[in-house]
Amino acid sequence: MSLLLTAPGVSAHNATKPQHKSQIVLEDQGSFTVGGGVVTNPGKFDPIKLTPDGQTIHGDFAYVQYQIPRNPRRYPLVMWHGGGQMAKTWETTPDGRDGFQNIFIRRGFSTYILDQPNRGRAGRALQGTTLAPVPGPGPTGEQGIFVRFRIGIWPNYFPGVQFSHDPAALLQWWQQQTPSTGPADNEVASDAIAALFKKIGPAVLLSHSAGGYPGFRTAEKTPNVRGIVSYEPVGWTFPEGGAPAPIPTAAGDITGQTVPLSDFLALTKIPVLLVYGDYIPDPQKPSVYPGIDIWRGRLMMARLFVKAINDHGGKAQLLHLPEIGIHGNTHFTMSDLNNETIADLLSKWLKKNRLDKYGDRRDLH
Template sequence: MAKRTALLRLLSAAAASVMAASALAAGPIVLQGQGSFTVGGSTLRHAGTFSEKNFLSPEGQTAYGDHGYVFYQIPSGARRLPIVFQHGGAQTKRTWESTPDGREGFQNIFLRKRYSVYLVDQPHMGEAGLSTRKDEGGNAWAGNPLFADQTFFRLCRLGDGNGFFKGSQFPGGAAAVDAFQRSWNPYSGPLDNELNAKVLGQLFERIGPAVLMAHSMGGTIAWRTPFYTNKVRAIVALEPGGTPFVFPDTEMPRPVKAVFEPLSATALGVPMEKFLKLTRFPILLVYGDNIAEKPVAAVGPDKWRTELEMARQFAAAVNRHGGDARVIHLPEIGIRGNSHFLMTEKNNVQIAGLIEEWLRSKGLDR
């Protein structure tokens, strides 16, 4: 045990050295501003009268919660449109900050490309952990301890019972795996993606037009955000899942069932006038490798088979109604080995470059 602890410390120190050397080699990032704020939220008043003699009692006091937390950085010579980064389920804005092996994450990569960045902790997560409601057992990821290391490793398609998938882009080593497992965050209240979308809409109303980049369950938040604001100029969705995808309620798609049925991709019907808001700007959906082509008894590859198929149906629906949605399955363009966390892996600069080129092709890089 002592030898293992010493090895992990050595690997962690090595990762920190790599991160520092990488940042220095890339040069400094010059900012013209940074800060943080909360957006949205609600309050709940407790009955009674406050008394200093019993100042820890809830009597007569007000609970604050259900808001989002936003950290932002504005680089010198910033482009016109910032990027809002929305994390996925059981994650926080840490998703975008750095990689498991200590290299620069999308936060710094896009800052270097002169995009202002707004990193969001959705309500009931991370630095937005206050909630006015208790979870009543409906949220599997509420509370500690979180016994889910094998669940996350397999659902995120890092590998299976035999270890990492062959050719994996995930940065290997015990320290990187440890950092990945410590990135998860339990919810402090119920999962409410409609609330999450409303809060994200309020953020866009505050900062103005921007690109929305979402990961995983952040996808279902992203699809609904334009229902609450007209300031979304593009959506980049990295492995959107944690469904549902949205469709016109008169055009619901055929079901895509997983072998373990609770993991099946799902769809949510919305009125046509709402759905058409998704046709007013371009949408890019990006999926990684090791996604099954047919049903298999492996929860990760099979779950994401259903999500990718539903994503293709979603894009087809958007395009059928005059929109501009594109699905990129990375192995089909020769990029292999990426897991569910493609923005944190060894080729994350390449993935960011692909996104940058797409933004440029849509005239959104000015």
């Protein structure tokens, strides 16, 4: 089956800006759920009384949407969002441009974008939680995440920030936030995505923010993860006995989590790239804003994570964009105004690691 998708002629958020895009031709597209578990009430189901007895609830699964172009490259890209997010992270940007989903379909990659368990379209949780439509303390309100995700110090944008100043774009970005319908559980999440890799075969994992740690755990659970590119991960695995000392920040200590050495060594068998954006304080110059200073500690811990992988014989790299002359990026590098430039860096990394080849997938298992 071939599908011909013609890109819209104008931006969804600014009809005065025509967009001249090539057509996207797909061989197939679809969606499925994967992983998860089931809760079964005791007793026997009665189709007349319809009591809870004997009834089941399936939950803690991931929702996956895929698009496969004609003559795709061998390794698909699996795209995993961060905390408070869903697959929208990788779709159309808040200001109406192509996100990574479309960019890499145009570049010949099959894409699998997912909503992790208990988020977005995978909202059926097996454990309850409390949801309230009010801003909580700290960074959980919209002005708080404006600061914590390094767009600026509300209501002011950082000078040169790669985020549209159009209020409609900010509204779109705020409205892509989504709550978790169950307690955060990295093992539940990584189990589901490991099941995804088992289903689709070898692929490259792109992760973002809070998707970083369970993404690393996924690679430790399945050999089908052939490479990881993690955009600003906020959690890292270290081998037991090898976790660095906590790094103090104005928002609290930054720590690494430990896993058995045998698990950690899986990360030394594949190429790993971490990418961090701009407006992160110098290690020796803490910020008075806790939502900004936390990134100082996170970047420091990320460097130690990369070192740990390489000290065990791996091939990991950290790319801090300002250090290579790319400035203005927020926590959402994949959807910033310069996301084509960020995508070019990914394409070069995939090529360097021979993960962008064309060919038959049947011999990859």
